[in-house]
Amino acid sequence: MDRRLTPANGRVAAVHLQGTVEAERFTEGELRQVSVPVASIWAAPDRARRERQVLLGEQVTVYEVRDGMAFVQSRRDGYVGYVSDAQLGPVSEATHAVSVPATHFYPAPDIKAPEVIALSFGARVRIVAGQGEFFETDQGKFIPKPHLRPLNRPVTDPVTVAQLHFGAPYLWGGNSITGIDCSGLVQAALLAAGQPCPADSDLQEKALGRELPEDTPAERGDLYFWKGHVAIAVDGETLIHANAYHMAVAYEPISEAIERIEAQGGGPVTARKRL
Numbered sequence: 001m002d003r004r005l006t007p008a009n010g011r012v013a014a015v016h017l018q019g020t021v022e023a024e025r026f027t028e029g030e031l032r033q034v035s036v037p038v039a040s041i042w043a044a045p046d047r048a049r050r051e052r053q054v055l056l057g058e059q060v061t062v063y064e065v066r067d068g069m070a071f072v073q074s075r076r077d078g079y080v081g082y083v084s085d086a087q088l089g090p091v092s093e094a095t096h097a098v099s100v101p102a103t104h105f106y107p108a109p110d111i112k113a114p115e116v117i118a119l120s121f122g123a124r125v126r127i128v129a130g131q132g133e134f135f136e137t138d139q140g141k142f143i144p145k146p147h148l149r150p151l152n153r154p155v156t157d158p159v160t161v162a163q164l165h166f167g168a169p170y171l172w173g174g175n176s177i178t179g180i181d182c183s184g185l186v187q188a189a190l191l192a193a194g195q196p197c198p199a200d201s202d203l204q205e206k207a208l209g210r211e212l213p214e215d216t217p218a219e220r221g222d223l224y225f226w227k228g229h230v231a232i233a234v235d236g237e238t239l240i241h242a243n244a245y246h247m248a249v250a251y252e253p254i255s256e257a258i259e260r261i262e263a264q265g266g267g268p269v270t271a272r273k274r275l
Helices: 158-164 182-192 201-207 254-263
Strands: 012-014 025-027 030-034 038-042 050-055 059-066 069-074 080-084 096-098 102-105 117-120 127-131 134-137 142-144 148-150 223-226 229-233 238-243 248-253 271-274
Touching (some): 012 059, 038 069, 050 080, 158 182, 182 201, 182 238, 238 254, 248 254
Antiparallel strands (some): 038 080, 059 069, 096 148, 127 134, 223 229, 223 271
């Protein structure tokens, strides 16, 4: 079983894994919600290696809390790891998501009010009222109306979402506008369009789309996979990807990216997929 997707750590495991894994106890877990703008999912409680990130309003199932670290599984994509328990709070079902690269919580419906915190694209909030040009959240904070979209109205073009992140800094395991990696970018794009998407590029390569013959002309939305990397086509000649070469989300001609990645030791394209 894939450790990234298996909620078991030897001490505790999800109850549905009984008979499959060994653990001291099995539990249904407790549903919690991310209460900070961005929280890291760590591979281990020592926080030595970030695996992924979860955003404000996203939900996780908590199976254990030990020394201030919660062993969780993200409801977004099933990813398993450790999150600081202090970054989790009670569940409040979200109604809207941030639909621009970034926005702010305001303490009042006033653009001159000092901002409280910054939020990334994809952060989720529960809206309870509207006041002029602002929506009010269940936390008593305010967000400009043009910066949100209802969760029941997904975007129609995932590539547009990827393009919203142009210039965002590259960050291994990142899932926010303040830092994102290749698979995080593709996932943000597809989830915003209402399409389920795993967290890491190898999982995405297995799960997404249909394989294309090598000589098929590229179309907007096609996915290009390498070992440990993924990019999404903007048109027949250009792709966009978060990559360590540019240390940012960047556009690159498809042919040049393929040649550069192979020359740098990343190997050839392993798959092309069409959604």
